[in-house]
Each structure stands twice: as C-alpha cells, then as structure tokens.
Amino acid sequence: NAGVTQTPKFRVLKTGQSMTLLCAQDMNHEYMYWYRQDPGMGLRLIHYSVGEGTTAKGEVPDGYNVSRLKKQNFLLGLESAAPSQTSVYFCASSYGKGAEQFFGPGTRLTVL
Amino acid sequence: GIQVEQSPPDLILQEGANSTLRCNFSDSVNNLQWFHQNPWGQLINLFYIPSGTKQNGRLSATTVATERYSLLYISSSQTTDSGVYFCAAENTGGFKTIFGAGTRLFVKA
Numbered sequence: 001n002a003g004v005t006q007t008p009k010f011r012v013l014k015t016g017q018s019m020t021l022l023c024a025q026d027m028n029h030e031y032m033y034w035y036r037q038d039p040g041m042g043l044r045l046i047h048y049s050v051g052e053g054t055t056a057k058g059e060v061p062d063g064y065n066v067s068r069l070k071k072q073n074f075l076l077g078l079e080s081a082a083p084s085q086t087s088v089y090f091c092a093s094s095y096g097k098g099a100e101q102f103f104g105p106g107t108r109l110t111v112l
Numbered sequence: 113g114i115q116v117e118q119s120p121p122d123l124i125l126q127e128g129a130n131s132t133l134r135c136n137f138s139d140s141v142n143n144l145q146w147f148h149q150n151p152w153g154q155l156i157n158l159f160y161i162p163s164g165t166k167q168n169g170r171l172s173a174t175t176v177a178t179e180r181y182s183l184l185y186i187s188s189s190q191t192t193d194s195g196v197y198f199c200a201a202e203n204t205g206g207f208k209t210i211f212g213a214g215t216r217l218f219v220k221a
Contacts, residue, residue: 033209042116042198042211050207058208059113088153098142098202100160101209106153 002026004104006091012110013081021076021107023091031094032074033058033101034066036087043090049074050097081111114139114203118212125189125219133184133215135199143202143209144175146184150195158184158197189219 004025013019023032030051035043035058045058049068063085065077074093078085088108092101115138125131137144146158159166159173161182166173170189175182186193196214203210 031207035211040213042213043200044211045208048207056207059210090155097207098162100143100145100157101200102157103147103155106155108153 004091004093004102006089006104006107008107009105010108012112013078014112015082017081018077018079019081019109020078021089021091021109023074023076023093023104024072025074025091025093025102026072027093027095027102028071029093029095029102030071031096031099032068033092033094034064034074034076035090035092036060036085037090037106038087046076046089081109083111085109086111113208114141114201114210116199116201116210116212118197118199118215120215121213122216123218125217127189127191127219127221129189129219130185130187131189131217133186133197133217135182135184135201135212137180137182137199137201137203139180140204141177141180141201142204143200144177144182145200146173146182147198147200148193148195149198149214155198186217189217191219191221193217194219 047066
C-alpha cells in the first residue's frame, strides 16, 4: 500500500516551458487535491476533484490546469511556467467531504 | 472564506519541556487536522479532530468546535519534535481546506 505518490520529486524548468505533475493514490479515495507551499507559508489549495471526471478551482488556480481521467490519478499541468510558480507542490487524497486528508511527499519545482 | 490563525508563530523549547500550540478558525468546520512537517518537508498526519480530544503518545489535541479553536499539546518534547506544525480546516460550506501559517518549533538538546 503506497498511499499517495507523486512524480517527479524535483524538476527545473525554464520560463515558458510546460510540464505535468502526476499524483497517484491506491486508497480508492474519491477526493483528490493539489496544493502549493511557498517558503515560510502554509499550503494553499490550487485545484481539487470530488470524483473521476470532475475538477474544481481552489484558492490559487491561475496558471494551472488539472485532469482526473482515472479515479486513482490527478494530474496538475503548467502550460507556460513562470518564476512565480517556483514552489513545492503537494498532492492529497481523502475518502470524502470533511474526511482526513493524506499527503504525498511533494514535488519541488524551480522555474528559472 | 474561513480564516485559520496559529500561535505562536515560533517556539524554542528545551528538551523535556511541555508546550501548547493554538489554532483559531473563523467558521464552523467539517474537518480539523494537525500536521507535523519535518525538516525534510514531509507532512505527517498527527490528528484528525473536528471536535473532542484525542491522544497519541506524548501528543494530544483538543478541538472546541463551538468556540472555534483547537489546541495541540506536546509533552516531554524531544529534538525529533522540531519542525513546523500546521493546522488545517475545511469549513462546512464547501470543499476547500485552509491551512494556517504554522508554528515553527525548535527543541534544543
């Protein structure tokens, strides 16, 4: 039982490049979330999904897109990376609304 | 949306000391969690506690939902307790979880 996994663990991009971060969970959870954490701050919600095929905006959605084609996977895309998107990205999943969230190990992204 | 405030922002303890961390939230919540982020950045679930009291070893937590606060107690602190402690709340009106800014704890040997 791997829990929540994220790939890649680290990535460096140049401004304007695109990339996709993958989150996978093996707990059969309905809800999945993408957060970003900037230095000295708590996590902020980017997008979330309440089930396969659904997505919704969180606190800071601009510049990101997401897809939930399979229940176990939640993808976060950056179409044209900007230095302001340098951050650590965390994925999480939960059984349902109000349930305990479980987090992946994070992806450290640097945009030059 | 819901506001989550944590105090104190920073805390330095001598090994063996006890401490209390506080989390205030501005609205009714479905979910209140406490996490420990270790020096390697990993987020570790401590408590899922939308109300009531729970204990796990040297740690315990209490949430008083009607008064909109939660407390995390650390007893007999150890150097491995160092890191950042976050509380996170999901309000009853939606699906969005809001994190506090965290309490940075350093335990000296």
